[in-house]
Amino acid sequence: MESGGLLLWALPSALLLALLLQLSPRLRFRAKVLSYCALCLMASALTAPACLLWNGGRTVENMRIIKNVVRSFKYLYGLRFDVKGLEHFQVEGPCVIVSNHQSVLDMMGLMEILPDRCVQIGKRELLYFGSVGLIMYLGGVIFINRKSTSNAKSVMSGVGQAMTTDNVKVWIYPEGTRNGNGDLLPFKKGAFHLAIQTQVPVIPVVYSSFTTFYNPEKNLFTSGRIRVEVLPPIHTSGMTATDVTELCDTCYTTMRETFFRLSGTARRVNGSTPHLAQ
């Protein structure tokens, strides 16, 4: 009786949902993004106890566990990463890795190539994303308050100390926010201050544009191929605070050119020089 009743309701509801998803691209897009968020929440809830049992608390060692879990997500979404230049990560000791940031899907691209002993800088709000916040905390993500520059700067200065004493690499998105418009935003300077203050190399990483397979404006979220390039390290030994702007601009120009090359698109700004961070 009971299973009959269940069938009576569940089957038509499932069919209706399937029909709605077929009919509405917006709904289909939202359902796929929601499935990604749900997957992240669920995987984090299951991985957090493993991190606690294995490593006991907040430590960069947990990133290895997190990385291995996240690396399986790409198969569910039909994503392929073609990576070049991984050998550039083989620098002795700490470094600052900077890369472009297009969407929440970047987390998969990040974990695809994340070197050992590397933590990311993230906005403080992420800490409140339930189990995802917890797993980030356990993995050693450094949270900054973007609304308070002075707070963000002082946190970043503390990071420099930890990088050298604990031998950790730091991954920063210098655009400071997600940007999926097929270009790079002007870079913020925190990453470059950190590299120069700590006298460690900057390693730029570029991911090709997602716009051909992921575009919220067009309700597009299909399978796709992402080209990734790790560029040679830029050494900062001997540089001082006066070199920050030049280092930032050099990285921006190189990464932007690489971004267009990898994405197979022409420069957006008609021949004029790219707009740099002020």
Ligand SMILES: CCCCCCCC/C=C\CCCCCCCC(=O)SCCNC(=O)CCNC(=O)[C@H](O)C(C)(C)COP(=O)(O)OP(=O)(O)OC[C@H]1O[C@@H](n2cnc3c(N)ncnc32)[C@H](O)[C@@H]1OP(=O)(O)O
């Ligand atoms: C098991 C399953 C798991 C599934 C779940 C997955 C879990 C996976 C776990 C883990 C993955 C984690 C993934 C995390 C991803 C997170 C991504 C984000 O949240 S991105 C947003 C936050 N990140 C940033 O914002 C960084 C970049 N921003 C900066 O570096 C900025 O520079 C910042 C915040 C430090 C300051 O921001 P300003 O808006 O004030 O920008 P400015 O223009 O750079 O600075 C203003 C002035 O201050 C100086 N300044 C900046 N930093 C300085 C410093 N450190 N020392 C001295 N002066 C500094 C600058 O030179 C500038 O001055 P002058 O224009 O040159 O005169």
Ligand SMILES: CCCCCCCCCCCCCC(=O)OC[C@@H](O)COP(=O)(O)O
């Ligand atoms: C309770 C809500 C649960 C939501 C679960 C969401 C799970 C998504 C996990 C992916 C984490 C990736 C981190 C990320 O990419 O964050 C965005 C920030 O970089 C920039 O933020 P913004 O563009 O400035 O808003």
